Amino acid sequence: MKKIVLYSHSGSKNHGCEAIVRGTSKILDGICEMKLLSHAEDEDIKYKVNEIIDVKAGKNPINKKSMSFFNAYLSLKIKNDTAKMDVLQFTDGKKYIDENTIAFAIGGDTYCYSDVQNHVELHKMYGEKAYKTVLWGCSVEPKLMEEPKIAKDIESYSLIVTRESISYEALNKVNKNTKLYPDPAFNLDKLELDLPCGFKENDTIGINLSPLIIRKETYEGITMKNYENLISYILKNTTSNIALIPHVIWESNDDREPLRALYDKFKKTDRVIMIDDCNCMELKGYISRCKLFIGARTHATIAAYSTCVPTLVIGYSVKARGIAKDIFGTYENYVLPVQSLKKDNDLVESFKWIYDRKDNIRDHLNKFMPDYKKRGLLARNEIEQIMR
Numbered sequence: 433m434k435k436i437v438l439y440s441h442s443g444s445k446n447h448g449c450e451a452i453v454r455g456t457s458k459i460l461d462g463i464c465e466m467k468l469l470s471h472a473e474d475e476d477i478k479y480k481v482n483e484i485i486d487v488k489a490g491k492n493p494i495n496k497k498s499m500s501f502f503n504a505y506l507s508l509k510i511k512n513d514t515a516k517m518d519v520l521q522f523t524d525g526k527k528y529i530d531e532n533t534i535a536f537a538i539g540g541d542t543y544c545y546s547d548v549q550n551h552v553e554l555h556k557m558y559g560e561k562a563y564k565t566v567l568w569g570c571s572v573e574p575k576l577m578e579e580p581k582i583a584k585d586i587e588s589y590s591l592i593v594t595r596e597s598i599s600y601e602a603l604n605k606v607n608k609n610t611k612l613y614p615d616p617a618f619n620l621d622k623l624e625l626d627l628p629c630g631f632k633e634n635d636t637i638g639i640n641l642s643p644l645i646i647r648k649e650t651y652e653g654i655t656m657k658n659y660e661n662l663i664s665y666i667l668k669n670t671t672s673n674i675a676l677i678p679h680v681i682w683e684s685n686d687d688r689e690p691l692r693a694l695y696d697k698f699k700k701t702d703r704v705i706m707i708d709d710c711n712c713m714e715l716k717g718y719i720s721r722c723k724l725f726i727g728a729r730t731h732a733t734i735a736a737y738s739t740c741v742p743t744l745v746i747g748y749s750v751k752a753r754g755i756a757k758d759i760f761g762t763y764e765n766y767v768l769p770v771q772s773l774k775k776d777n778d779l780v781e782s783f784k785w786i787y788d789r790k791d792n793i794r795d796h797l798n799k800f801m802p803d804y805k806k807r808g809l810l811a812r813n814e815i816e817q818i819m820r
Contacts (some may be wrong), residue, residue: 433532434532437534437562438538438568439522440537440542441470443472445481448679450711451620451731452617452731452732453476454481456536456569458616459811460812464819466482466485467487471490481709482548488518491665519554519557522557529561529562531563534564534566535559535564536565537566540571541571542570542583543571543576544573544751555585566589570592571754572648585696586603587610589609593613595751596751597754597758598753599754613808614805618804619809622716622720624717630673630705631718636672636722638718638719640678640691640733641655641691643686645728648748649770650771651773655773655774659694660694661780672724674705675704675722677715681709687729692706715735719735724742725744733755737759737801744768747769752767766781766786
């Protein structure tokens with residue numbers, strides 16, 4: 433009997449990670465026994481992810497008396513290779529993987545960041561025991577395929593399911609078992625809580641900002657200045673209220689920090705509110721009742737797209753461009769790279785473009801999304817194929 437183990441889940445305080453797990457669970461419901469190896473079990477329990485999937489510890493203290501530690505230490509000292517040392521904290525996850533296991537890497541954009549070598553080592557470690565391995569719902573920077581070690585790792589996956597066409601085109605050149613399906617979170621269910629005071633349904637503009645994109649900015653302070661000017665513009669030129677919506681609340685990467693700074697600056701207007709933390713389905717419920725959405729976190733923008741809310745993405749990598757391109761045929765005007773912010777009003781100008789076309793964009797999303805989301809559910813067929 434085959435089973436599935438999901439790994440590279442960083443914890444549900446990143447509600448994008450939570451959305452991937454919940455969306456994946458929905459797509460693969462009943463297909464076989466499933467486990468989730470989590471880096472933060474307490475977070476998954478807090479948001480009740482453990483009620484839909486069996487959550488196990490996927491990250492443990494390193495055993496410094498083991499032969500694996502000794503070998504990793506030699507690699508570190510001789511080759512300056514940190515990846516073998518870093519991956520030791522995930523060694524205990526091997527006990528859940530055997531010759532009947534399909535090991536799913538669900539990190540989404542783990543191959544977009546600087547610690548990509550860690551994921552190469554982790555895939556190798558789990559792949560040595562697993563029946564097959566899957567890279568699921570992913571985006572990958574195309575230039576990484578020029579690195580032989582990473583290309584070899586990508587080639588060794590039994591199946592790759594990528595969520596946007598830019599990554600698909602790059603990955604398919606290396607691994608012909610690459611398929612293209614929407615991100616699992618497009619099929620995430622929404623839960624509509626009571627709206628807080630000041631949230632006008634369908635006349636509130638949702639805004640998300642992350643410390644991550646601030647770290648990617650080209651000019652220090654330019655991102656916050658653009659967001660401040662955007663809020664000022666909305667308040668002056670529209671009747672809409674503004675909801676500041678965090679989507680990741682990790683201590684080291686907490687959306688609430690820059691959003692609170694914006695709230696404090698504009699709270700006296702009585703038209704700006706801050707949404708409290710809640711699970712990804714409830715956040716999607718808030719986002720779905722916005723007039724427009726401006727978002728930095730990928731899965732906050734997916735919550736908007738999938739509920740047909742006109743959206744401007746403040747992006748920094750291939751995933752934002754690729755998803756927008758697949759939905760609209762182009763990412764021009766739909767994605768504003770944070771690295772391109774040079775003037776204080778760049779974000780305002782991009783917002784105007786979306787705002788002026790909001791009705792046409794919403795009409796397009798209403799026509800496009802039903803079939804797009806149905807295609808996302810069909811990714812299940814690929815897993816049924818490799819289970820045979």
